[in-house]
Amino acid sequence: MEKKKLLIIGAGLSGLYSAVLLQERYEVTVLEARGRTGGRVMAMGGHDMGPSWVWGHQKNILQLIESLGLALFPQYTHGAALYDAPEGVQRFHPSSGVPSYRVKGGIVQIAAALEKRLHKAVHLNEKVLSLTESGEKIVVKTATGTYEADRVIVTLPPRLAAESLAYAPALPSALQRQLQEIPTWMGYAAKCVIEYPEAFWREEGLSGFAVSHLGPLSEIHDACTENKAALFGFVHTRANRANNEALEAQIITQLKRLYGIKAGEPSRIYLVDWKKEDCTSTPLDAMPLSAHPAYGFAATHFNDRLLFSGTESAFSEGGYLEGAVVSAVQAARSL
Numbered sequence: 001m002e003k004k005k006l007l008i009i010g011a012g013l014s015g016l017y018s019a020v021l022l023q024e025r026y027e028v029t030v031l032e033a034r035g036r037t038g039g040r041v042m043a044m045g046g047h048d049m050g051p052s053w054v055w056g057h058q059k060n061i062l063q064l065i066e067s068l069g070l071a072l073f074p075q076y077t078h079g080a081a082l083y084d085a086p087e088g089v090q091r092f093h094p095s096s097g098v099p100s101y102r103v104k105g106g107i108v109q110i111a112a113a114l115e116k117r118l119h120k121a122v123h124l125n126e127k128v129l130s131l132t133e134s135g136e137k138i139v140v141k142t143a144t145g146t147y148e149a150d151r152v153i154v155t156l157p158p159r160l161a162a163e164s165l166a167y168a169p170a171l172p173s174a175l176q177r178q179l180q181e182i183p184t185w186m187g188y189a190a191k192c193v194i195e196y197p198e199a200f201w202r203e204e205g206l207s208g209f210a211v212s213h214l215g216p217l218s219e220i221h222d223a224c225t226e227n228k229a230a231l232f233g234f235v236h237t238r239a240n241r242a243n244n245e246a247l248e249a250q251i252i253t254q255l256k257r258l259y260g261i262k263a264g265e266p267s268r269i270y271l272v273d274w275k276k277e278d279c280t281s282t283p284l285d286a287m288p289l290s291a292h293p294a295y296g297f298a299a300t301h302f303n304d305r306l307l308f309s310g311t312e313s314a315f316s317e318g319g320y321l322e323g324a325v326v327s328a329v330q331a332a333r334s335l
């Protein structure tokens with residue numbers, strides 16, 4: 001029997017894993033707006049510019065990582081941490097929290113390994129613009145083409161799904177509002193990786209972890225890979241992000257204050273401002289979140305032929321990589 005056609009919109013972790021789970025039952029096509037897969041999972045120069053960590057209780061992502069033959073290593077936390085206090089930098093030893101783990105070769109390895117398992121390559125640079133119900137089918141238009149499917153899974157962050165896609169018939173106003181009210185996890189974040197010739201902080205008994213209210217980085221961690229020494233930091237919500245060059249200069253000044261003169265000589269700086277990524281964030285995400293939202297929702301349109309998915313839809317660990325995997329499992333079950 002001929003398989004039904006399923007279109008998956010978005011090749012982030014949720015879209016890619018949904019495709020792997022469903023490709024035996026459906027003829028799956030994945031449409032991705034960017035020229036790369038991964039979505040919020042992204043690397044530059046071998047460094048994680050989106051997510052870095054998974055945690056021991058996140059069974060689904062851990063199982064997936066294992067099944068893909070990828071290896072984990074613990075976040076480097078040996079040594080003292082630093083507090084960037086107004087009266088001067090202070091050393092402290094944080095109480096041992098829940099350990100976090102990184103993926104050897106970077107989180108992008110998960111997306112790459114899933115992509116390899118797909119029967120059909122992801123269609124890149126295919127930004128979906130509109131979805132129209134046509135009898136029992138759904139017609140999906142991108143900037144360059146038209147696709148027809150029996151079922152569609154939209155894995156965009158909910159706000160983006162509500163604001164950047166046109167639906168005919170339109171989304172009921174309650175659903176439109178519901179999706180718009182769900183903040184995009186880390187949609188406000190900016191992450192900076194500062195690469196150095198060597199991990200000098202480790203030699204000085206420092207873990208690389210630092211906390212600051214003075215900025216522009218609010219939280220700094222060791223980000224060394226197998227062959228590169230690096231620190232990474234999240235840009236403080238109060239920092240001025242209008243000009244990357246000026247921001248990078250301020251970051252180096254802060255790192256020199258914290259880690260000393262060697263921090264003033266980075267070999268490379270990578271900065272991704274996720275607020276400016278229009279395939280992730282919407283203007284509604286311009287306000288920083290004060291806490292992790294209570295994610296999890298079930299929403300459909302076009303007589304249940306279109307399903308909204310993605311990490312923010314996950315009823316457990318929504319927002320995280322684990323949530324993206326859970327959302328794919330949820331979607332596969334409900335289809």
Ligand SMILES: Cc1cc2nc3c(=O)[nH]c(=O)nc-3n(C[C@H](O)[C@H](O)[C@H](O)COP(=O)(O)OP(=O)(O)OC[C@H]3O[C@@H](n4cnc5c(N)ncnc54)[C@H](O)[C@@H]3O)c2cc1C
Binds near residue numbers: 038
């Ligand atoms: C800076 C940062 C740090 C993070 N840190 C962590 C961490 O340490 N641990 C953790 O677990 N999680 C972390 N996260 C969250 C994690 O990245 C997400 O949970 C996960 O990647 C979401 O996957 P997703 O597939 O649901 O969504 P996305 O990755 O957002 O995928 C959606 C996809 O849809 C595509 N798309 C958008 N519009 C269109 C369109 N019109 N047509 C076609 N395609 C479109 C996008 O390009 C994207 O590929 C972090 C995120 C960021 C940004």
